[in-house]
Amino acid sequence: MASVCSENNDVSAIFFDLDNTLIQTRKCDTRTCNKFIEMLEQEYGLPKEMAVESAASFLRAFRARPDDDSFAFEEWPAHLWRNSLPKNYRHLAKTLSTEWLKYRYQNLTLSNDVIHLLESLREDYLLGLITNGPSRAQWYKIDRLGLRKYFDCVLVSGDLPWEKPDQHIFLEACKLLNVEPRTCIMVGDRLDTDIKGGKKAELGGTIWVPLQKEEQSSILPDFTIDKVTELPEVLSNSPKLKRCARTSTVC
Template sequence: MANSGYFDENSDVSAILFDLDNTLIQTRKGDTKACNKLVELLQNEYGLPKDMAVESGSTFLRAFRARPDDESYALHEWPAHLWRNCLPKNYKHIAKSVSTEWLRLRFRYLALTNDVIHLLETLREDYLLGLITNGPSRAQWQKIERLGLRKYFDCVLVSGDLPWEKPDQHIFHEACKLLNVEPRNCIMVGDKLETDIKGGKEAELAATVWIPLQKDEEISDLPDITIDNVTELPEVLPNSPKLKRSTNMSDDC
């Protein structure tokens, strides 16, 4: 449930910075769903015993989360390499087809929900929107492009392209610079206390909004506002006049 009342009537918030994974898209849940479907596929289509299929899927998911990209491989070849390492010896030849199905299912489950699309489209009528995401450049841009996210944002920053990552205040200030706004006019929305919230506080943004990944996660006093889901964000935003998108924004956005 959203907690409101942080902003007063004189608040002048003109830009909202969003985290990507587990904030706008449910990366952990989506990847788990995709992997569970693949476990079924391994059993029903390829004949793996259930215990082998489950072990292969679990091992792959752990490896992929630990290292979502390796630039010594082509981007589409990296998950195939991981599957090849995770499948039993007699099934390694199916790694490429399994990896193709993994990517299809993954982006199906990571797609923005209609509620989040409506949220972003509505917010863009009154606010500048920025996206700041940590992670390897190719892997993060693959998600951004495959999910069609660019059109919702005035500025997109991927830490893999930059000398800093969240919680370094420089990445937040870079977003503000590209949007041509002051940090005091921005809020940061994200799921991680140690990156999104801590970084937003150290960058002296107007406020930080935390979305705990787990419903039973211990509430922290670090964020200014806590909500259960990103779609609750309008409930806590100030009602002050907003800054419309301007031709003065940096072309680098």
């Protein structure tokens, strides 16, 4: 397999997307939702169809808007549960919100293989995390999973004037790491944000880790891999630049 390299420049930094790239957010949330269908039916007495519809309605709303700063952090999922449950079961919303956060983060973890990947790559490359999403929700996730220690720079779009695919969020990461865009690569699951944005910023390479291989788009990544742990296969022929000694930066 060919390796990622741009105009004879070695790769100096690797930028990663978070959700559905390093952690399987969608799969984990679906698994948690299925747990809640059982809970609603068996523990709280909702009829099967009602339990399925309530849990599915909550998950749709949560995926569309995982946080709202006008609510306390724990109150937002409770609000979504109140809107998703039948009227005579809405008193369960606060309990379900607490349980949702508990079970979600039992499922939402970094795998040992991904931890090994990040630790190994960080010996030879600068690593950046660039994630779209509400600031509070994404930082809660980042801190709950202990991600800061793996990265030299962390950018959350909710803190900034831009989000992927705006090229400026990628260029900001390059600036913070003091690297040229042409020596950086972007790894992510979305063509319309991660890959498109990496190309707009004229990064040295883009690597797609698709959720759905059949996805059709005019946006073409430089490489496609089945899972993020296959990344070394497209780096293996590129001479590595040893990381400069510097203090880790979290922005």
